[in-house]
Amino acid sequence: MIQTIICVVAYLVLAPLVGGILAGLDRIVSARMQRRVGPPLLQPFYDVFKLRSKQSVTVNKVQDFYVACFFIFVLVTGGIFFAGGDLLLVIFTLTLASVFLIVGAFSSNSPYSQVGAERELLQMMAYEPMVLLTAIGFYLVDRSFNVYDIVTDSAMDVLPLIGVFLGFVFILTIKFRKSPFDLSMSHHAHQELVRGLTTEFSGKTLALIEVAHWYENIFLLGFVFLFFANGTIWGTVIGVVVCLLAYFLEVLIDNSFARMKWQVAINSAWIVAAVLGVINLFIVYLI
16 A cells, blocks of 8 residues: 555656656657757756746636546556556546547637547547557456566566557557647647647646646656566666657657658557467467
């Protein structure tokens, strides 16, 4: 019980710090790849503090409510995950958090926000099958949806679930909102979307969304960690290293590929889920 509380508190306290630092490293690496100096490492924190000092201008008060619900459910998702809870409940709460953000964007009646919200729904359709297949894969190998049971299992799940692992890393590009699939609130589509999903959010509300994304990124990297956790120190070290490599692989992809249409995002994600995910699970089931 005490260990569970410590893990949850550590997530709530450390996740925004680590997430902000990773976002700063993302900007620095991207700048170096583009032969720019780039911002300082702590620039994401400066941006959030600056947003918090500004007045929030929203179309209606309901927006703030939906963003608050989005933030709370992201915290609940990570809390359940790092407390060793049920993976299916984790996926459900994460999906519910995304729905709140989408409804908040729809409520603004802004054409940019609504197009961004529609694209976010399409992206959810793209990555959700692979996320569910990942949870099913852990169940087939460990006979449990419980995160604690998966982490304490003596074998690394990445060995029997290599296809599922590669499929999950693929859909991380969508979840991290990196090019070529940064369709809903991208930093590469200003000419058509402004800021898409978050166009009508500002001030403290926008700061809350940014911090929630830091929490979400750490949770997703925790999902990657599950593939390598085996209850030992070496498993933990390998898992952390792979998480960092996966994150910077997404940064590399973000700076190397042109943005694609939403049809490509859905088709490619479903093909990857069918080929890597379903076939891998079928083989594990037969074994």
